[in-house]
Amino acid sequence: MSRTLYSLCGKDTARPFSPHCWKTVLSLGHKGLDFEERPLPFSAIPAAEGGFSKTVPILRDGDYLVNDSFQIALYLDEAYPERPSxxxxxxxxxxxxxxxxxxQTTLHPAIVRIAVVDIHDMLEQKDQVYFRESRTRALGKSLEEASxxxxxxxxxxxxxxxxLRRTLSYQPFxxxxxxLFADYIVFGALQWARIVSGVDLFGADDPVREWFERCLDLYGARGRSVTPA
Incomplete structure (x- = not known):
């Protein structure tokens, strides 16, 4: 069965950066499922799969379509119960x-304030216009003011x-x-910051850094396939 994951990119299709799409990339790796990733710019998403979704990730699994990273994870567990949950x-x-x-209430808003101008600069001009208008409206201020x-x-x-640091003092994940999928949620946020800004968001001798490095190495080091900004 063929699988296609539609994700988000800027000018460089080799640098997909959406935190939600990275959750799905690792979810598919967790299940041991092969897939083709098709990164799209913002402006191309509404036309993907006949307008199935305004946002990515979108997963086509044979004849089945599903969007939203959490819904995709639920679908994968239901569709492939014989594989690791x-x-x-x-x-x-x-x-x-x-x-x-x-x-989404603690990490994502901070990463937006850190990376919003970097994300804008990664995009094609057409997508920059959309991104600036939509994010200025959402933030209530300009990108430069937000950052x-x-x-x-x-x-x-x-x-x-x-x-997370306290949790990791008891266990490796x-x-x-x-x-589990909970790990991929947080990994997606930190991978987003790594790819678009390359900033170091960890403390010195931080167990969270060690955990993040372990996540980067999962499933053939898929997370390392995109280098930091």
């Missing part, structure tokens, strides 16, 4: 929902990782002895 039960799903909420305290955000970021 992404959740290990209902408790794992509930944990992943909490981790997703923490990541005015970039250095302070970078300095403050390691403290935002303290819940959020999922325990091995990674």
């Amino acid at each position: 992404l959740f290990n039960g209902e408790g794992g799903k509930a944990m992943a929902r909490m981790i997703e909420s923490w990541s 005015a305290e970039r250095d302070a955000e970078i300095a403050a970021f390691p403290q935002k990782l303290e819940p 959020i999922g325990g002895d091995g990674p």
Whole structure:
């Protein structure tokens, strides 16, 4: 069965950067499933698969289409129950929902303030216009105003990782002895920052850095296939 993952890129199709798409890349690796990745610029997403979704990731698995990284993970566990689970039960799903909420309310806003101008500069001109207009509207300020305290955000970021740091003092992954979808949620956010800005968001001798390096090495070091900015 052929599989296609539609993800997000800028001018360079070899540098897909969406945090949500990276969750799905590692989810497919976790399941041991082959797939072709097709990175798209913002302007091409609405036409993908006949307008199936306004956002990526989109996964085509044979005749089946599914979008949204969490929905894709749920689909993969249901469609391939004989392969390693992404959740290990209902408790794992509930944990992943909490981790997703923490990541999107704590990590993502900070990364936007750090990287929003870098993301803009990665895009083709047509996509830059869309990105500037949509993000200015969402942020309530210009991209440059949003990133005015970039250095302070970078300095403050390691403290935002303290819940993960404490968890990793007990176990090598959020999922325990091995990674689960909850790990891929946080990895996606940090991989996003790594690819678009190349900033160091970890503390000195940080267990979170060690965890992130382990995640980069998963599934044939797929995370390292895109180098830092």
